[in-house]
Amino acid sequence: MFERCLYFNTMSLARTVEKAWTDAFSGFGLTPAQAFCLRAVIANPGCRPSELADTLGIARATATRLLDHLQHKRLIERQVAKADNREFVVVPTAKAKAQAKGIELASAQMTAKVKAILGEAEFANAVEKLRSVKEGLG
Numbered sequence: 001m002f003e004r005c006l007y008f009n010t011m012s013l014a015r016t017v018e019k020a021w022t023d024a025f026s027g028f029g030l031t032p033a034q035a036f037c038l039r040a041v042i043a044n045p046g047c048r049p050s051e052l053a054d055t056l057g058i059a060r061a062t063a064t065r066l067l068d069h070l071q072h073k074r075l076i077e078r079q080v081a082k083a084d085n086r087e088f089v090v091v092p093t094a095k096a097k098a099q100a101k102g103i104e105l106a107s108a109q110m111t112a113k114v115k116a117i118l119g120e121a122e123f124a125n126a127v128e129k130l131r132s133v134k135e136g137l138g
Helices: 006-028 032-043 049-056 060-072 094-118 120-137
Strands: 076-080 088-092
Touching: 006 032, 006 094, 032 049, 032 060, 032 088, 032 094, 049 060, 049 088, 060 076, 088 094, 094 120
Parallel strands: none
Antiparallel strands: 076 088
């Protein structure tokens, strides 16, 4: 009935993708959102929460909640910014750094699964088209 409906098919895909990524990161005790947030912090230690929100394409309040969870799990620390002591920056802990390779491998394996379904070129094309639709509607 809804085979040609963009909304139905993207939402169905989103649920399937969410479950697959949840399974991929479950061994680390992280949700996909937490894992991607942590990956961003590890890649850019000392970033401000607002920069992190921009990188992830989420609201600052959402980034703050993710950081709260990661801090509770002792994967990040908030430190007072040297340039402005009214702000803080986020850095990964030794525990996070120890898990970084495993998290990256889990992510790479998920990406490889999808690339195996679509093919390398179609994967890149699909990601680009999805980003274009998101920007056009946003």
